[in-house]
């Protein structure tokens with residue numbers, strides 16, 4: 001039986017993820033792409049991975065620069081995700097995004113949920129993607145808000161029930177009752 005690639009995409013789309021902006025340097029200039037294949041691999045030593053399609057400019061840029069950063073996006077940063085998920089980016093895609101330069105030269109978003117910055121420690125070709133493994137050298141936990149999600153080929157956000165309000169306490173996203181005022 002022929003492999004049903006449409007069904008395969010639909011099944012994988014049932015796995016809800018966060019959305020990240022993977023940043024790096026390309027010819028010495030800031031570069032980025034939207035990615036949801038980000039996963040934590042090891043806590044000690046700290047290693048993360050991201051899987052990048054062959055043929056993408058970002059794939060070449062990570063190989064060349066030897067490092068990358070993963071910026072975890074907030075729900076209200078969907079516009080950033082959309083911009084960097086397109087091959088057709090504006091001439092200066094970072095002009096209206098506040099960044100600073102990390103240890104590897106990758107741009108780091110001042111305003112996102114948090115980021116990790118990595119040196120490339122390994123990579124493997126798997127099918128039509130390269131899996132890049134990054135040793136985490138720096139990180140930041142930033143403003144707490146609700147995360148941007150990706151589910152079933154669309155952007156989403158965490159929706160509290162009508163009786164609930166979403167908030168953040170002690171660094172954790174929480175839902176609490178409107179009426180009771182507690183959680």
Ligand SMILES: Cc1cc2nc3c(=O)[nH]c(=O)nc-3n(C[C@H](O)[C@H](O)[C@H](O)COP(=O)(O)O)c2cc1C
Nearest residue numbers: 033034035036037051052053056057058085086087
């Ligand atoms: C939510 C979302 C997640 C994505 N995740 C990945 C990913 O993990 N790996 C990948 O290769 N492409 C992913 N893409 C597609 C890239 O963002 C897209 O191909 C982008 O144009 C690549 O940039 P580049 O061509 O400048 O390298 C994703 C797209 C979206 C909308």
